[in-house]
Amino acid sequence: MDFYSAFLVIIVFLIGLSFGSFLNVVVYRLPKKSSLVTPPSSCPACENRLGFIELIPLLGYLILKGRCKHCAMKISLRYPLVELTTGLLFVLIYTYFGLTIDTLFYLTLLFLLLAIALIDLEHRIVPNTMVAVGLGLGFIFYIPALADLWLNLPAWMVVKRNVIDAAGGFLLGGAIMLIILLVSRGGMGAGDMKLMALIGLYVGLRGAALVMLLGFFLGAVVGVTFMVLGKLTRKDALPFAPYLSLAALIEVLWGEQIWNWYLNLLN
Numbered sequence: 386m387d388f389y390s391a392f393l394v395i396i397v398f399l400i401g402l403s404f405g406s407f408l409n410v411v412v413y414r415l416p417k418k419s420s421l422v423t424p425p426s427s428c429p430a431c432e433n434r435l436g437f438i439e440l441i442p443l444l445g446y447l448i449l450k451g452r453c454k455h456c457a458m459k460i461s462l463r464y465p466l467v468e469l470t471t472g473l474l475f476v477l478i479y480t481y482f483g484l485t486i487d488t489l490f491y492l493t494l495l496f497l498l499l500a501i502a503l504i505d506l507e508h509r510i511v512p513n514t515m516v517a518v519g520l521g522l523g524f525i526f527y528i529p530a531l532a533d534l535w536l537n538l539p540a541w542m543v544v545k546r547n548v549i550d551a552a553g554g555f556l557l558g559g560a561i562m563l564i565i566l567l568v569s570r571g572g573m574g575a576g577d578m579k580l581m582a583l584i585g586l587y588v589g590l591r592g593a594a595l596v597m598l599l600g601f602f603l604g605a606v607v608g609v610t611f612m613v614l615g616k617l618t619r620k621d622a623l624p625f626a627p628y629l630s631l632a633a634l635i636e637v638l639w640g641e642q643i644w645n646w647y648l649n650l651l652n
């Protein structure tokens with residue numbers, strides 16, 4: 386890797402870290418319905434405002450050795466971990482799709498899914514706001530792709546996805562989850578249905594099918610493991626968004642390969 390490429394990767398990582406820092410704020414404040422911008426962040430224990438160093442993603446945590454500078458309360462390891470995860474996600478998607486609109490497109494989806502998964506884990510809800518933002522941004526990304534069917538737009542504006550296929554993914558994702566919702570009678574929330582429609586919009590028909598299969602598989606493996614360990618009874622509600630989100634990441638990165646592998650099995 387030459388110097389310029391390495392430099393770009395570092396920049397992308399730093400942007401990812403900042404988005405991770407913002408993600409912590411979103412996950413902490415959105416379920417409480419408090420504003421995302423005011424008041425400035427403060428220590429949950431002593432309520433002192435966070436200083437400049439504390440606001441630096443990842444590094445702030447390391448410099449302060451994981452404790453609040455005022456009251457020495459332990460800062461949850463979750464904050465730097467979420468920042469690091471977001472940073473790595475940005476690098477992963479950038480390395481895969483390069484300096485293209487596709488990187489922006491998939492990062493939009495996966496960043497929102499990470500937020501939704503974390504909120505679902507903690508509060509057992511899929512926030513409507515996040516789904517709405519995801520759908521809105523998705524539609525905006527598809528406007529040039531739709532216009533490109535008639536006009537010849539410059540390639541950098543156009544997401545490499547088929548608009549009809551996206552609409553199909555949106556409908557299939559929502560419809561199948563609606564059927565499961567009705568059949569399971571409360572085993573699955575309406576939030577999961579909206580979430581799957583959102584994922585379908587970004588990954589299309591085939592992607593939506595793979596994400597659902599993979600999501601149920603991952604959820605079943607983890608659910609059965611916890612049941613065997615006795616940490617879970619059949620009646621506990623499980624957050625499903627983390628599995629769908631992880632499945633969506635796998636689809637974005639390896640969906641094509643998985644599909645080809647499956648077709649080869651059939652032959």
Ligand SMILES: [Zn+2]
Pocket residue numbers: 428429430431432433453454455456457458
């Ligand atoms: Zn404090």
